[in-house]
Amino acid sequence: MRAFRITPARLAAGILLGSLSCAGVGYAASLGLVSKSLHAWNQTLTKANCNQSAATADDTFVQQGSPASTAGATATTLTIRPTATLQDYAFIRFDLSGCSLPTTGGADSAVLTVRVTTSGNDTISLFPVTSSWSSSTLSWNGVSGLTIGSTATGSFSASSTGNKTVTVTADVDTAIKAGTLWGWELRATSGTATVAIGASENNTSANRPSMTLSDEN
Amino acid sequence: MKRLVNILGAVLAAALLSAGVAAAASLTFSTGQIAAGSATVTGCTSSALTATRNANNSGNVTQVAVLNVPQACAGETLAVTLENNSHVSLGNSSTTVGACIGGCTVTLTGFGTVSAASVGFYALSLVE
Numbered sequence: 001m002r003a004f005r006i007t008p009a010r011l012a013a014g015i016l017l018g019s020l021s022c023a024g025v026g027y028a029a030s031l032g033l034v035s036k037s038l039h040a041w042n043q044t045l046t047k048a049n050c051n052q053s054a055a056t057a058d059d060t061f062v063q064q065g066s067p068a069s070t071a072g073a074t075a076t077t078l079t080i081r082p083t084a085t086l087q088d089y090a091f092i093r094f095d096l097s098g099c100s101l102p103t104t105g106g107a108d109s110a111v112l113t114v115r116v117t118t119s120g121n122d123t124i125s126l127f128p129v130t131s132s133w134s135s136s137t138l139s140w141n142g143v144s145g146l147t148i149g150s151t152a153t154g155s156f157s158a159s160s161t162g163n164k165t166v167t168v169t170a171d172v173d174t175a176i177k178a179g180t181l182w183g184w185e186l187r188a189t190s191g192t193a194t195v196a197i198g199a200s201e202n203n204t205s206a207n208r209p210s211m212t213l214s215d216e217n
Numbered sequence: 218m219k220r221l222v223n224i225l226g227a228v229l230a231a232a233l234l235s236a237g238v239a240a241a242a243s244l245t246f247s248t249g250q251i252a253a254g255s256a257t258v259t260g261c262t263s264s265a266l267t268a269t270r271n272a273n274n275s276g277n278v279t280q281v282a283v284l285n286v287p288q289a290c291a292g293e294t295l296a297v298t299l300e301n302n303s304h305v306s307l308g309n310s311s312t313t314v315g316a317c318i319g320g321c322t323v324t325l326t327g328f329g330t331v332s333a334a335s336v337g338f339y340a341l342s343l344v345e
Contacts (some may be wrong), residue, residue, distance in 0.1 A: 040342040041265040047334070104269040104284070108334035109276050153274065170274040177269065214334060 045216045047108070050099035054200035054208035058183075060135035061090040067140035076203060077117055077196040080124055080158075082188035090197065091129065091138060092209050093183025101176050105217030110172035111165050112184070115207045119161045120193020125152035126184040128171045133182065148185050158188075158195040172213060261290040261343060268297060268341060272333040281310070281328070283341065285320045292316075294344045297325050302337035314343075 060071045061078040064087045071078075078090035092114070112126070131147035154166035168184070175181035188195070198207025270281045281297050296311035308328035315321070 037261075037345040038342060039262060039344075040340070043265070043268055043339040043341065045337055045339070047337075104267055106270060106272055106333065108272065108332075167274055169272055169276050173272045177271075216333070216336075 047214065047216050048099075050096065050101070050213045050215055052094040052096070052211040052213060054202075054205065054210070056095045056098060057092060057200040057209050058095065058135045059090065059092040059199050059209060060138055061088050062138060062140040062143055063088050064140050070135070070137060070139050072136050073201060075199050076201050077207075078186070078199050079194060079196050080122065080186055080188055081194040082122060082191055083194070087187070088194070089140075089143065090186040091133065091135070091183060092186065093129070093133075094181055094211055096172075096176065096181050096213075099213070099215060101215055102217050103177050103179055105176050105215055107169050107172040107176060108214040108216055110167070110169045110211060110213045112168045112209065112211045113163050113165050114156075114186075114197045114209045115163050116158045116161045116195060117198050117202075117207055118194070118196035120158055120191060120195040122158045122188040122191030122193050122195050123155050124158050124164075124186050124195070124197075125155040125189040126166055126168070126186055127151075128153055128174075129182040129185055130175075130178070131182060132180070143185075146185075152189065153184065155189065158191070158193070158197075164197075168211070172211075176215065261293055261345070262287045266341065268339045270299075270333060270336070270339075276333050278308070278328050278331045278333050278336065280324055280326045281339065283323045283325070286314055286317070286323050287320055288317060290314045290343055295323050295325070296342045296344070298340040299328055299331050299336045300338040300340055301335050304338060304340075306340075307331045307335060 059078055061075065061080070062071070063069060063079075064085060078092075079088040080090050081088035092112070128149040129146055130149070133142070133146055153168055153171050156164035156166055158164070171184070172181060186197070198204070198209065200208050202208050266283050266286060268281050268283045271279045273279050278299060281299070283295060283297065286295065291314050293314050294311055295314050296309065298309040299307045301307055308331040310325040310327045312323060312325050314323055
């Protein structure tokens, strides 16, 4: 076998070949980067509070015992009764148009507050309403024409008088995207008592419904 | 022997120099390619698309919808990062834009538990 001698020329050729090889790897990596195009951008979110009071509330209650009557804008309390064939349901909503929220906005947090003025052993549940209604026209007979969610958003015990809060973030978030908040139907899902909550027309402002709303747009 | 040392020294210097040049060239090239990447923005859309998120009753983000994504972006990877007011990532998700006619809404889920109230920015990207 013939011995391989490292001559200066062979050594130089080896080093040059190694250098060129390294440069080649560098180009290949760079080529890999160009093969993708990228479009990146940021969207800034604006946060605000748009709390609701009786001034933007609309509420009423409907009576199975008087199916064609409307409590309209005169009732100072909203009655909720679970008695079979004589049920009463309450309805509450808020007009969010003053918040100037785009349909791409949403609710970060929303909490409804109602005040129980007549207590009883009932659990009151809130079901989201997603079709239009007005306190001046809604009656028991009209409830069947509304679109009302079958799953309760939340509930509270009416066993004592005072403020009761229910988190309604998801419903309000959905409503902002839909363009209008149609509020909730409040009905007793357990218990036997007739209870009442303050209406937006209640003479005592602390008895009226309200809603805190933190939003983004 | 002295001649051999001189030759080796010269060759080594040349090799090191060429390696240095090669590295510099690669760096310059990479910088150039980032600029070239920006130039390809017009490939599918040059507009900033609008995103909107849904929140559950706990106030956490359940999904992000990117609206009116052009049909030309079908097949590209759309990525969304939820950032706080300091641009720190709170969660991210990506998906491949499907085929749709006249623009579509692309919905992304799987951001983890991120409070909607803490999100200050959406960082969005489309990668071919």
